[in-house]
Amino acid sequence: MSEDYAKFIDGARKLSETIYEWVYENQPVIILGHNDADGISATAIISKTLYRAGVRFHARILRRLEASELERASSSGRMTILCDMGSGYLSLLSKYSWNGGLAILDHHKPELFEAPSNSIHINPHLYGLDGVSEISGSGVAYIVSKGFSRVECKDLAVLAIVGALGDMQDIDVGRSLRGVNKLIVKEAEGEGYLTVQRDLLLPGRESRPIHIALASLVNPFIPGLSGDEDACISFLSKLGISLKESGRWRTLSDLSKEEKQMLFNELLRYLAENSYPTSILRDLIGTVYILQKERRFSYMRDAREYASLLNACSRMGLYGLALTIAMGDRGDDTIAKAESTYIDYRRKISSYIRTILSEPGRIISMGKFYLLKCLDLVEEDLLSVVTSIITESYLADRGLPVIALSGASSGEVKVSARLPRSSKVQNMDLGLVMRRAASRVGGEGGGHSVAAGAYIAKGKVEDFIAALVEEMG
Template sequence: MDKYELFREHLRESAKEFRKIDKNGAVRVVSHLDCDGICACSILIKLLTSENRRYSISIVQQLSEEVLEELSKEDYNTFIFTDLGSAYFNSIKKLFHNKNFFILDHHEIEDKQASPYHINPNLFGIDGGKEISGAGVVYLFCSSLDKNIDMAHIAVIGAIGDVQEENGFQRLNRDILDIAVSGKKIEVKKGLRIFGAQTKPIHKVLEYCSDPYIPGVTGSESGVIQFLDQVGINPKTEKGWRKLIHLTEDEMKKLVTAIILKRSAEKNPEDVLGNVYTLIEEDKECPLRDAKEFSTLLNSCGRLNKASLGIGVCLNEEKSKRKAINNLNEYKKEIVKALKWHTENKDSDCIFKEKGLMIINAKDNIMPSMIGTIASILSRSNNIEEGTYIMSLARTEENTVKVSLRIASMSNIEDVDLRQIITEIIKKVGCGDSGGHPQAAGAIIPSEKEEEFIKIAKNMLRKNIM
């Protein structure tokens, strides 16, 4: 058997263990607050509901020894961790030794112990950072228990939310996508790889398009209007502003050609084209119609502490959808507010800058759940040199500091492991918890260690500047 067959066999063995658990007992579900974590939790909830099992959910920003200790004291006999837990396998095994537990995760792990209660593709040499999301792992697990579980499209959303789509998917994600397509949940077409096609006016989509960057257009409202005029596309009709989905086939061809020509000096001018994933059961011009916008909406729910709305959206609850779309507007306001603070304080002591390095200490000025989002946005900015490390920090109500680490867009990002870097910083500080992926990592540290952490981080990041 190859590694994929071994992984699927492991999933079947784990499913057999789960079937042994008494259905009368409630299941405690713990998941991550990002898009992938919400998708993973939702798929599991669909299964538990279909089996008439009772459950209780907690969505957390990050696991820690303290969180696990508190959970272990709760009066539940079965715990399931989704999109997190692998980094704490030994702690979970120790604290929950007299309980049933399952870890369904895809993050990298140091201690690769095989166990029917630990389901992680990395245990079988499969790259969980690229080939399958946390939601994908949960979907395969649930499919081993119920072949009719109709949630492959949600697993695809989780993978897109975890940035695993790059001109298509790799093996396991691709298998799940094929199920979603054959089930008529998702349609895949080649098109403009631009965010907001379903919901934003054409001129705004182009003005705010940073990935891919369009010279003379991105960031310039007047540049956009002039560009569209040259192409021969009227951005407005009597009914109002037009969106990308309103363009005729001929207009779209003209627009694509013009954008590629504008990008002729870029390394890959044609990478404006890519796969567009459409949720065909969702209404047109709705944020849930486009898979990337769907994933952003779920992220907004988690980041603003309304993960239950995101779960409701994944479970196709109309009331939750309406509320989540309103919540998305609040999320955008928080992003604007955070970016405004960053701009106003770029020359203050809160923001340290030197070649190849930027450290943003937002303290109490940005929500801790938003600090990673801001670091990600800045990492895609054309104003920051490629390869620059971006570390952001924000204080929590629990007397801790949330840390996020990103790197500004670079072609050889495969050579960088941010998770390893932040883990090494934590080790030098002597306390705290780290996690994430090679391209997007984070940590939680005690507030009293903030200054020491920043000092050590500066020194270690300087050594890693390429």
């Protein structure tokens, strides 16, 4: 273990001892978590830890930190814990009195502002670590949970892995996790909760028939196959890959090594013949994280699929369902609802991608970045997903940021920004760019260096774009 990792883990555990004292003194604790897979996993980790410690709590999942929510929490006099958010809004949080105590458990780059009084701020950036790639919000929550004395929480390591994969931190060799994330992986492996393999990274590799898994592939998005089960059946049949065995649908995990290689090679040929970039498949083979305590053929067996399921439920507005699953509910009705939502989510995403790629004027080159115009198409909770897919599947070779716009339920405009994994842009910090450009037009923004967002007034779009051009130099 490196010295920096050790300092962070030791520092976080010491601060968690104070959190442990505060939660007993100011019950029921208020837990507020971000609405992505990482934030939901982090919220579940803290919630399960408090439950096991006998501490009462109320957990809520939020799209963003808003004044009304902060006013309600701060005025309650109870302990408040922020999961996977807060570090970028220290100045806003400092406007409120946190008499019951405030804990900020985050991995986003902190705002250059002093943390509120009577608060504990745990963030890897404060220890010289990279919150984009070395540990996620759920990883921070897991390290904190381990600092709670007399509470057993080793099984929660898998949720930290789910959260890290949901936050696309699998950027090491072979789409693997690195940094503190890797330490958590080793811990989960050692306890028998996890096994690590190398395989094709199709969604539902253990849970879905192979033709449905192929049709469910949206990142990368393969025109003519993604979202079209009939086309995938035809594609696989021409390869001579049997879809059933002993009357049961075969999954990707049932295929032989030779069949998987043949499938990958044929996908490359298909893309080349149809003039699509074959580079979009570069990350389709990589590291697979299997959760050993989850039932085989379930959506939660593969950690990436688990993260996608949580993300789908949340992005479709079912925050409670996502958190319930992360908390461990495996009831038939719960899982059926989640799986149905997941299918609807992927179909909707596929439809959006097809529309964007087929309609001229949706993607515009702005010189320093690409502008993705989705104001009349994509709802705000799905914008970041669509932006990521377009960025990695179709614009990655350009190496430039992608900035997407959609309408928000608040009447504002939601902005999502992504930088391709392969980008050669030097010293680009999208979180800082979003914060500065948004503030120049009276909005708010922030995030990671490679993935960020903002909210701006509807009438300020052109001014915001002009500010982006200036901020990017």
